[in-house]
Amino acid sequence: MRALVLLLAAATAPALAVDEDAAALLLADKTSTTAEQSSDWRVYAETAVRESRRQGAGIALHGARVSIDARFDKTFAPGWRAVFADRLDLNRMDGVPGNRDINTLKEAYLSWQAEPDSIVDLGRINARNGVAFGYNPTDYFRAGALRSVVSLDPASLRENRLGSAMLRGQALWNGGSLTALYSPRLADQSSDSVFSPDLGATNQRARWQLGLSEKLSAALSPQWLLSGGAGQSPQLGLNLTALANAATVAYFEWSGGRAASLAAQALKSPGDAAFRSRLSAGLTYTTPNNVSLTVEYQYNGAGLDQAGWNALRRGPAAAYAQYRGFVANIQDSPTRHNVFLYAVWQDALVKHLDLTAMVRYDAADHSRLQWLEARYHWTRVDIALQTQLNTGQSGSNYGALPDRRVWQAVLRYFF
Amino acid sequence: MKFKRLIAATLLIASAGAAGAAPNAQAILAASDAIRNPGKPFALSVTLVEYRNAKQTDGNTLTVYSKADANSGQFRSLIRFVAPARDANKLMLKNGNDLWFFDPSSKASIRLSPQQRLLGQAANGDVVTVNLAKDYQAQVAAEESVLDGDRQNRRCYKLALAAVSADVTYHRIEMWLDASNSRPVKARFYTESGQLLKTAYYRRYQPQLGVERPTETVIIDGLDPNWVTVMRYGNYAWREVPEVWLQRDYLPRFKPE
Numbered sequence: 001m002r003a004l005v006l007l008l009a010a011a012t013a014p015a016l017a018v019d020e021d022a023a024a025l026l027l028a029d030k031t032s033t034t035a036e037q038s039s040d041w042r043v044y045a046e047t048a049v050r051e052s053r054r055q056g057a058g059i060a061l062h063g064a065r066v067s068i069d070a071r072f073d074k075t076f077a078p079g080w081r082a083v084f085a086d087r088l089d090l091n092r093m094d095g096v097p098g099n100r101d102i103n104t105l106k107e108a109y110l111s112w113q114a115e116p117d118s119i120v121d122l123g124r125i126n127a128r129n130g131v132a133f134g135y136n137p138t139d140y141f142r143a144g145a146l147r148s149v150v151s152l153d154p155a156s157l158r159e160n161r162l163g164s165a166m167l168r169g170q171a172l173w174n175g176g177s178l179t180a181l182y183s184p185r186l187a188d189q190s191s192d193s194v195f196s197p198d199l200g201a202t203n204q205r206a207r208w209q210l211g212l213s214e215k216l217s218a219a220l221s222p223q224w225l226l227s228g229g230a231g232q233s234p235q236l237g238l239n240l241t242a243l244a245n246a247a248t249v250a251y252f253e254w255s256g257g258r259a260a261s262l263a264a265q266a267l268k269s270p271g272d273a274a275f276r277s278r279l280s281a282g283l284t285y286t287t288p289n290n291v292s293l294t295v296e297y298q299y300n301g302a303g304l305d306q307a308g309w310n311a312l313r314r315g316p317a318a319a320y321a322q323y324r325g326f327v328a329n330i331q332d333s334p335t336r337h338n339v340f341l342y343a344v345w346q347d348a349l350v351k352h353l354d355l356t357a358m359v360r361y362d363a364a365d366h367s368r369l370q371w372l373e374a375r376y377h378w379t380r381v382d383i384a385l386q387t388q389l390n391t392g393q394s395g396s397n398y399g400a401l402p403d404r405r406v407w408q409a410v411l412r413y414f415f
Numbered sequence: 416m417k418f419k420r421l422i423a424a425t426l427l428i429a430s431a432g433a434a435g436a437a438p439n440a441q442a443i444l445a446a447s448d449a450i451r452n453p454g455k456p457f458a459l460s461v462t463l464v465e466y467r468n469a470k471q472t473d474g475n476t477l478t479v480y481s482k483a484d485a486n487s488g489q490f491r492s493l494i495r496f497v498a499p500a501r502d503a504n505k506l507m508l509k510n511g512n513d514l515w516f517f518d519p520s521s522k523a524s525i526r527l528s529p530q531q532r533l534l535g536q537a538a539n540g541d542v543v544t545v546n547l548a549k550d551y552q553a554q555v556a557a558e559e560s561v562l563d564g565d566r567q568n569r570r571c572y573k574l575a576l577a578a579v580s581a582d583v584t585y586h587r588i589e590m591w592l593d594a595s596n597s598r599p600v601k602a603r604f605y606t607e608s609g610q611l612l613k614t615a616y617y618r619r620y621q622p623q624l625g626v627e628r629p630t631e632t633v634i635i636d637g638l639d640p641n642w643v644t645v646m647r648y649g650n651y652a653w654r655e656v657p658e659v660w661l662q663r664d665y666l667p668r669f670k671p672e
Contacts, residue, residue, distance in 0.1 A: 085520070
């Protein structure tokens, strides 16, 4: 009997496949497609409501935000390109003195491509380096670039930031490129004024950078960087990626050079300049059902070691606050060793639902930042629910953040 | 000596006769590649419409710029996302297994593994041009009639393709090519373990860049046949693709008129 069933199954399988194929082809017959045209604009509006509970007392605070984000990128004459990116955040928060509305002029520059292999740019440019996900030691222009933080997702922090005013030139050849840029000193102080271009945040001192990429083999294409500026020694950087197997990408990002410790810089204490390294090394593994898992080790040789960190936490509150504020502004880590986990599941369980989870773990004080987002998207609309939990002892890296728990619901519309 | 020459001549004639009887699978595959892929650098637009249980669940439009490598003969491609709006102007660079994704908003160039998919059912390798004859060893498995994409019986060579390069999306492919003109008709793509991943039909042949080419591929999932993606190609154009475009550092620069 079983043999008969198997025989019948074997006989009907090809017929079923033919029927299924015919149904699919019928669907294709009925498909109408309209050729979409590429646009020079990408504009979206976003509204968000949030509830946060402070550490300790657990009092709930509520807030709302409306944002508009626009990016324009147009070739207006052969070889000439104009780029403009701007974001306006209108914030209303309980318990915050004054409501902070902030405009972030992310980019505004002109680009001239005299030849296919040589390009010059002038204006405010988000010059970003780094292959790591959670901590980018070679992203030299990240200092002072955050003007409005709307999400702790590293992708959002990279996107919603100020570029620096600079002149940049790039020469390209088959398999490599050389980039040189100069960013002058243009202002002394950062500005809280709503529509300020805030050049004081990004162009407080003159800086320069050289970048060289060269393909060494089909699998290896390192990028070398040399960055310097007024009041600092040159820093050497390296970015490297490799394919470990068909599902795994390995990456390594390192920066090193003579520098004072972050504590000496923040607290204006006597110079302790020495050769210091920073690095991020990680792996991204993608499962067959398209879940990408990243684990990253982060080292900051200019941050405080465990003993120094504990001493600072036990010491005067003003020094602690000054150190934390300085480190946050330059988007660095206050301690030496950190671990970062990041997972993205596209089309999780249902089509168009993306789940993203992130954990930042500080090895010095065992504090953690946990962040989770569920985002569902239609053609023009995204809705997202985000939650964040900061845990750790008082004065620890994440335990000292003002909020213990944050919930945020976001609605985004693409025009 | 004369006897040896006679044997050699006989063997030569016999082998020539055998070659004439059995079609050269690799040559047919190369001819089919030439039908799918223009012989010079080019650009085209790809529209993907995805269905689940006969309901449309997704739609994407891409522009693809491709150029064959002078040494390997394999195509390198730059893919620009056109629609939907949230993905507009994002880029993907595919050079064998060297895959990069670039988002102009965050300026992040992220290296992808071949297993990472950006386009739902379609593998990153599905949306770009591939010269199969460069990456696969072909054998004629059968000559048979199959139903083509228009549900017509068509006399085909069934080729069994085995990957000779690690830089490929599929380990094994069965491909049916029209016996009269080497046009691709249908293909089945398998994992290393022999599991059917996808079935593809090549159809809507139209004159494009001097050759009748398939302008639609219908992809049917191997596990869930109700998961279907229709890929349509249009706006074919010869397009110079400078070598400097085909590297990670050019991604932030890529802005074709």
